[in-house]
Amino acid sequence: MIDTRRNILEKNYEAMHRHGFQGVRPDKVISELGITKGAFYHYFPGKLELGYAVVDEIIGPRYTGLWQQLEHYQGHPVEGIVWCLEYIRSGMNEQSCALGCPLNNLINEMAPLDEGFRIRLQGIMETMHSAIARALQRAADKGLLNRTLDAKNYAYFVLAAMEGCFSVGKSMQRRTAFDAALDELIGTLRGLKQG
Template sequence: MIMNESASKRSKWVLHQCCIRSDSRSEKTRRQLLEAAFNEIYEYGFQAASLSRILKNAGVTKGALYHHFSSKFDLGYAVVDEIIATSIEDFWIKPLRDAEDPIETFTQLMYKAAEETGMEMLRLGCPLNNLAQEMSPIDAGFRERLERIFSSWREALANALRGAQERGQVRKDIDPEQTAIFVLAALEGCVGSAKAAQRMDVLYACGNGLIHYLNGLRVVQEG
């Protein structure tokens, strides 16, 4: 028992010592709140998200929540900044930087997304777009944060397309910025259509349409 006490005490002390890190007790609680909030918002949207359900799923109480976040909106903003933004950045944006063949890269990312989160995406759509559709018209805080994500996504794709143009992979008669805007819109439209229909075949048909469009951007091959 004594050993137990001292051991646990020391480990906690060391733990706290070496970590402003994310494995302190406080940070862990905060993490659980963020993840539970993300799931709740993903499932029901922000407005219909229930704090009590979030607390139940996070396994903490309301005191903990309002210690870490000042309001429901503050929690929602943190979900956008710390979960949605980073996951879009990691999954979609980073691979586009210095991609040898951006059209191939983007297509592969679509397949990868369908593989990894197919069922969830079919049922619930894209978390980023869901939140943008719900909150952009009615709250500037959400709109600015979400649009910042979309904006860097579009920028990354436009840059990739411009690079491919310069390397002679993509037709020179298309505008990279406009094309990037349309491609992301079409992508979100495809996910949304499949979600609306709740049918996998719609997702596939739509995805193929988009891939077909993307390949149409390549320089015409003679032969």
């Protein structure tokens, strides 16, 4: 293999997405990869550190990379947020809807169980939160909103609603429910715009 470590990481990421971290069986994953335990324990001290690496190297960059683009978005900051949401939607199909948001899944599973996970996941959420809050604040500062709001508090709400869309889609096993909830969130956001 060209990059065994990366393959291990990505396959285990997929397994984590489906089964949760506790449900991952590194043995099975690596045997599906056609390699053995030797390779796995060569690159990772153990299962826990593998989980951390998946968060640090796959999940974290994916989310922070997206939301940090808000900083450079030209146009109404609210539309920037909507753009991010639509980007997320565009990357989804029926299956990924049924599996839910990898970040949301991991938060709900691991945040209360392991400090290492919790700190990492909290860091990702804080980065996303800051990006959204700053966008809202910019909009407010430029008088682009039709009411006053607390940017930080509202950013928590946006994050919550977005993650919740995944939970709804997952519980219903239907994209239509995810889409409906997301459409209403977007409508609510656009309702903040001046004019």
